[in-house]
Amino acid sequence: MPRRDSKQLGAYYTPPEVVRCLVSWVSAGIGDGSILDPSCGDGRFLEGMENAVGVDIDPAAAKAAAQGTRATIVREDFFSWVRRSNRRFAGAVGNPPFIRYHRFNGDGRRRALQYCVAQGVRLSGLCSSWAPFIVGATSLLHKGGRIAFVVPAEIGHAVYAKPVLRHLLSSFERVEIIAVREKLFPELSEDCWLLRASGFGRRGEVAYFAKLDSFDPRDDRWVFEPVPIAEIERWHYRLRPFLVDRAVRDAYGALADQPGTIRLGDVGNIGIGYVTGANDFFHLRPSTAAQLGIPDDLLRVSVRSNRDLAVDDVDEELVASWLRDDRPVLLLDLRGVDDLPRAVTDYLESPGGRVARRAYKCRTRRPWFVVPQVRVPDAFLSIMAGGTPRLVRNSAGVSCTNSVHAVSLTNGLDLGRVTTRWNGPLTAFSCELEGHALGGGLLKIEPAEARRVMLALDVDLSDEEADLMANGVRELRRWRNADAT
Structure with missing residues (x-):
């Protein structure tokens, strides 16, 4: 066939x-x-x-x-x-x-x-x-x-x-x-x-x-x-x-019952970023935006992919480097704009705009050029990873596409405590356990799976518990052939 x-x-x-x-x-x-x-x-x-x-x-x-x-x-x-x-x-x-x-x-x-x-x-x-x-x-x-x-x-x-x-x-x-x-x-x-x-x-x-x-x-x-x-x-x-071995499962279950252990969904809202329907049209390079004359207040810097999260923090310095490199990271954000500038209407009526408005997501929303659900989360979580998905601070206050997860903390919890504990052995194993393998050795984690990921927020693992979690990580990575990434 x-x-x-x-x-x-x-x-x-x-x-x-x-x-x-x-x-x-x-x-x-x-x-x-x-x-x-x-x-x-x-x-x-x-x-x-x-x-x-x-x-x-x-x-x-x-x-x-x-x-x-x-x-x-x-x-x-x-x-x-x-x-x-x-x-x-x-x-x-x-x-x-x-x-x-x-x-x-x-x-x-x-x-x-x-x-x-x-x-x-x-x-x-x-x-x-x-x-x-x-x-x-x-x-x-x-x-x-x-x-x-x-x-x-x-x-x-x-x-x-x-x-x-x-x-x-x-x-x-x-x-x-x-x-x-x-x-x-x-x-x-x-x-x-x-x-x-x-x-x-x-x-x-x-x-x-x-x-x-x-x-x-x-x-x-x-x-x-x-x-x-x-x-x-x-x-x-x-x-x-x-x-994984029963000993690893039992240790994980025991840690889940400890008062100092939390699930990420207990302290944060996790969801995907915005969907433009036509990424190449709605994301502009700084040089392109300047050439078109689009006002700066209608442009919002965004994280566009997992590759942008190979850092601990999306800070002002990192954003400045993206702009210097003329990367297409500026979202045309027209929410709440009643009187569109001429430069914007010209862009919307350009050949690229006529193609974009026919895309499924664009033609099914009113108006087609307003991208919904643009928000500024506290942190970003990578969707796919060869190792442990990264939880990255958003001190620059940028937005993100649906290629990464947006994490907004609740109950006034300090983000620094969460990101520090995220890098511990319990969370590494929990990501492997709650996520799922993709081809090529990658681990993917959906929002519902991310909500179940555990953090040892107010508890320190014993050496035995840490070893068991590390063993579990190695075994599950072996099962998803992580050495292929």
Whole structure:
């Protein structure tokens, strides 16, 4: 399949050794029972099976599957087919499509989410496509059935994955999550794990978590840590904490209960900066602003990216260096301006302005040229980092785009105390634990995740506690391959 088409459909075909591992596990538990692959692609999961059904929306993939297997192949959208199918299966296996929410849209998305609601699972509007496929396949199982799927590592941290995991834990007697550090798909930035579950229709009290440095088809003697479901609930259905040793998790939990420990969200408001809709138009170089004759009082210096936060403080000296270097850091800020100067109206009517006003964010606001939510926070927090995200003071009183987080402290807390404690071992581990890995070894932290980050504000860690937090940092950075940054 051409790469562009495969990306649109979320179709990245699974390595043969992974296919054999999942198929043999499912088959071992169901004997001659029927098997479903809800997104069969070229049919590699169904090879050699007769009592099996594969479904795929892509004509070329369905044709290849029909020619290469003895299974029944259905060329149709899975959630259209599943609504009218009376078939039930002893097992389900496969690699469901991974399409992020902004491309997983239209009627297909609507059908998928509506079907999940009918099964009692309400998925977020931000969910990726694999999530409803897991729910849909599970709904077609006989009692006692089992599933085995490749899933994105997002199952371990994404908010939208929480109802999927909760559904699995309440639907199967045994749920196994196998985290794999090295990529199953070397050509993709996405990390993938394995999911296995058995005993459909019966609920267990414990889930099982295994950590593999790499997937070795010759060795499936995986060591599973039994994790009480109550403990998963305490971690809000996030599996990332189970990548570190229990001693580290226990120490972190004990520190969270100490009176001198706080969450960043307890003392500050964290959100993204403003969205212009057309950054190159709304951000000017000092030389350009002077040439256009735009008044200084309509220009506001802004932090535009994480690269601007390689400092402890955005101070007047740093801002002066940006301006001397003629960087495009001056936001055209027209909030509250009723009588626009001629220089500004000329700029808004320029060819660049005519292009900018057609951008989505611009054409959906009134007036199109007023950028909303421009504010001056107390500090900035980097969104992505190779190490610990930086919390940087804003003594110059500048603003920021949505490429960084804006942090405004509450309750009159001294910013110096917060930034000093931010650089401690507890916060370094907390950022790793509450954030999530991106491709290329980067750590990303969303506003909701940043609010959960802990600081030892009025408590000093013991040497043992500091060592445990440092061990946790090293392990989680190893899991996100931080040496690649």
